[in-house]
Amino acid sequence: MNSNVRIVLVRPRNPLNIGAAARAMANFGFSDLVVVKPYPPVWRETVSAVGAEKLVLAAKAVRTLEEAVDDRHLVFGTTTTRRRKLERPLVRLPELPAELRRRRGASRIALVFGPEKTGLSNRHLRQCHCLLTVPTSDDCPSMNLGQAVATCCYELSRGRKDFGRAKAPDAGKLPTSGEIRRLVTNAMEVFDATGYLDFLPAEEREFKLRRMLLGWGLKRHDLALLHGALRFVLKGTKK
Amino acid sequence: MNSNVRIVLVRPRNPLNIGAAARAMANFGFSDLVVVKPYPPVWRETVSAVGAEKLVLAAKAVRTLEEAVDDRHLVFGTTTTRRRKLERPLVRLPELPAELRRRRGASRIALVFGPEKTGLSNRHLRQCHCLLTVPTSDDCPSMNLGQAVATCCYELSRGRKDFGRAKAPDAGKLPTSGEIRRLVTNAMEVFDATGYLDFLPAEEREFKLRRMLLGWGLKRHDLALLHGALRFVLKGTKK
Numbered sequence: 011m012n013s014n015v016r017i018v019l020v021r022p023r024n025p026l027n028i029g030a031a032a033r034a035m036a037n038f039g040f041s042d043l044v045v046v047k048p049y050p051p052v053w054r055e056t057v058s059a060v061g062a063e064k065l066v067l068a069a070k071a072v073r074t075l076e077e078a079v080d081d082r083h084l085v086f087g088t089t090t091t092r093r094r095k096l097e098r099p100l101v102r103l104p105e106l107p108a109e110l111r112r113r114r115g116a117s118r119i120a121l122v123f124g125p126e127k128t129g130l131s132n133r134h135l136r137q138c139h140c141l142l143t144v145p146t147s148d149d150c151p152s153m154n155l156g157q158a159v160a161t162c163c164y165e166l167s168r169g170r171k172d173f174g175r176a177k178a179p180d181a182g183k184l185p186t187s188g189e190i191r192r193l194v195t196n197a198m199e200v201f202d203a204t205g206y207l208d209f210l211p212a213e214e215r216e217f218k219l220r221r222m223l224l225g226w227g228l229k230r231h232d233l234a235l236l237h238g239a240l241r242f243v244l245k246g247t248k249k
Numbered sequence: 250m251n252s253n254v255r256i257v258l259v260r261p262r263n264p265l266n267i268g269a270a271a272r273a274m275a276n277f278g279f280s281d282l283v284v285v286k287p288y289p290p291v292w293r294e295t296v297s298a299v300g301a302e303k304l305v306l307a308a309k310a311v312r313t314l315e316e317a318v319d320d321r322h323l324v325f326g327t328t329t330t331r332r333r334k335l336e337r338p339l340v341r342l343p344e345l346p347a348e349l350r351r352r353r354g355a356s357r358i359a360l361v362f363g364p365e366k367t368g369l370s371n372r373h374l375r376q377c378h379c380l381l382t383v384p385t386s387d388d389c390p391s392m393n394l395g396q397a398v399a400t401c402c403y404e405l406s407r408g409r410k411d412f413g414r415a416k417a418p419d420a421g422k423l424p425t426s427g428e429i430r431r432l433v434t435n436a437m438e439v440f441d442a443t444g445y446l447d448f449l450p451a452e453e454r455e456f457k458l459r460r461m462l463l464g465w466g467l468k469r470h471d472l473a474l475l476h477g478a479l480r481f482v483l484k485g486t487k488k
Contacts, residue, residue, distance in 0.1 A: 034396050036389035061389035091413065102414075104407050144403065145413025150275035150300035153399070157273050160396035161403045164383065168343050174330065174384025175341075 015166060016042040016120040017159060018078045020134060023049065023126050029066065030156025031123075036062035038163035039173070043069040044078045044120075075122065075134055084116035087130050087138030088123050088158060090151045100141045103165050109140070121162055126155050185230050193233060194220050200240045204247050254405060255281040255359040256398060257317045259373060262288065262365050268305065269395025270362075275301035277402035278412070282308040283317045283359075314361065314373055323355035326369050326377030327362050327397060329390045339380045342404050348379070360401055365394050424469050432472055433459050439479045443486050 017035055022028055022045065032043055048071050072078050079085045091100060101109050110116065122138060124130035129152075135141065144153060144161055153161070167173060185193075198216055201207060207215050226232075256274055261267055261284065271282055287310050311317050318324045330339060340348050349355065361377060363369035368391075374380065383392060383400055392400070406412060424432075437455055440446060446454050465471075 030393060030396065033389070033393055037383075037385040037392050037396075039386040039388075061391065103403075143413045144276075145406070145409065146276040147278040147412060149278075150272070152300065153276050154269060154272055154395070156393070157269065157276075157396055157399035160392070160400055164342075164400045164403065167384070170384065173386060174382045 014042070014118045015040050015163075016044060016078075016082065016118070017163075018044045018046060018075070018120050018122040019155070019159075020046045020075060020122060020130060021048065021125045022123075022155060024155070027126065027155040028069075029062070031159040032062040032066045032069065034156060034160035034163050036065050037160070038167040039170070040163055040166075041065050041068065045069060045071050046075050046078050047071075047073055075137055079120045079122070079137065082118050082120045084110075084113060084119045084140070085138045086119065086121050086140050086142035087135045088121060088142045088144070088162070089129060089135065090146070091141065091143045092148075092151055098135075098139065098141055100143060103142060103144045103162060106142065106162075106165055107169060121159075123155060123158060183230050185228055185233055189230070189233055190220070190223055190228070193223060193236060196237060196240050197223075200244050200247075203244055253281070253357045254279050254402075255283060255317075255321065255357070256402075257283045257285060257314070257359050257361040258394070258398075259285045259314060259361060259369060260287065260364045261362075261394060263394070266365065266394040267308075268301070270398040271301040271305045271308065273395060273399035273402050275304050276399070277406040278409070279402055279405075280304050280307065284308060284310050285314050285317050286310075286312060314376055318359045318361070318376065321357050321359040323349075323352060323358045323379070324377045325358065325360050325379050325381035326374045327360060327381045327383070327401070328368055328374065329385070330380065330382045331390055337374075337377065337380055339382060342381060342383045342401060345381065345401075345404055346408060360398075362394060362397060422469050424467055424472055428469070428472055429459070429462055429467070432462060432475055435476060435479050436462075439483050442483055 017031060017040065019028060019031060022031075028043075028045060028048070035041065035043060043065060086101065086106075110119065121142065122130060122134065124134065130138075142162070144158060146153060194216065197219055198212070201215060201219075202212075207218075210218070228236075256270060256279065258267065258270060261270075267282075267284060267287070274280065274282060282304060325340065325345075349358065360381060361369060361373065363373065369377075381401070383397060385392060433455065436458055437451075440454060440458075441451075446457075449457070467475075
């Protein structure tokens with residue numbers, strides 16, 4: 011996803027929501043925020059944009075949606091789709107990345123979010139190429155603004171391979187086949203000494219044991235613990 | 250995804266966040282919310298759970314994480330993975346549905362979220378089968394609690410086919426091939442009358458015109474408009 015993504019908030023009422031949108035954008039590597047006609051006391055009162063302060067300072071306020079999307083190739087207006095006649099193509103959020111691949115020429119896109127209470131008006135939606143909807147339950151269709159922005163930003167960066175990778179697990183920490191084999195041998199000795207499962211033929215007993223140990227996904231530090239437990243059992247039988 | 254999903258919040262500080270988590274859960278069709286050791290003034294001060302009031306009233310408060318996950322088959326502890334030694338398998342959120350399909354026996358799962366400032370402690374993470382991380386940017390890795398819950402619930406319900414489907418578009422609204430053909434014929438007459446594009450052979454002119462009209466994805470109501478425009482042009486040439 012190389013799209014140059016702009017998030018546009020139309021007349022948000024709650025200053026916390028501008029900060030929440032900014033933080034979600036920063037979480038997922040986006041930085042282009044435009045706010046249409048912010049209420050003056052709301053604008054730049056964004057106290058909760060933890061880690062996204064720079065993004066909020068760089069955000070632009072404009073007077074109209076036209077200005078906010080003027081340089082965009084493709085504009086998505088978010089909506090719950092419940093009450094309106096759909097006059098243009100509807101994209102469900104999980105299908106957005108595929109839709110963007112299909113329209114390869116559209117390198118600069120905007121996702122537009124309406125005011126908290128009303129959502130985008132039909133007048134606003136008419137300036138969008140497509141409608142975008144986050145699939146939600148009919149029982150509670152309308153999302154919180156900051157959460158809707160977070161969900162959309164997540165979907166757009168969902169395919170990124172460079173986010174959230176832990177370092178490769180330390181190969182030294184997995185037991186080798188030989189180490190597992192020695193554990194099986196040790197356990198079989200204890201089983202023999204204690205008569206545990208002695209109604210099974212030795213071969214089958216060993217097979218079941220090995221299958222179980224291989225299935226556990228043991229780590230190396232588990233081995234010492236298991237060897238110790240077996241030693242403990244063996245000591246008990248010798249008393 | 251038939252999993253019975255519980256969302257567990259450990260000691261959230263901000264009452265708005267309990268409401269935000271509840272609303273996101275309701276948006277995506279989940280209802281089982283448990284809060285571990287809530288601060289007494291925080292608990293049930295959840296004013297912002299628009300549409301999720303029932304869910305909040307049904308939420309349980311418990312004293313320990315153990316109680317919260319006691320009946321679960323599989324417990325995921327959310328973390329940013331940045332600062333900690335990973336002592337158990339790490340699942341990236343986009344891979345969570347595949348992980349659940351792989352562990353088919355785990356029908357009751359819990360996603361556990363830590364306090365806003367600190368996240369889950371190692372003591373809490375040790376009670377989880379797996380770590381779960383939302384892949385985020387290194388520049389701003391830590392998500393807002395409500396937004397993290399929303400993103401996880403979105404991913405879990407992302408494959409649902411019954412959410413957010415608009416009614417099938419009205420087939421009567423798409424033009425038939427015959428209607429497009431009549432539009433092409435009409436336009437060709439106007440082109441002839443006005444001498445528009447007359448440096449091209451008629452056949453190629455018609456081919457280009459048809460390709461363009463088919464590519465536009467016209468709706469039926471566009472046809473009347475275009476026929477009207479063509480009539481208008483024709484009238485102009487006859488003056």
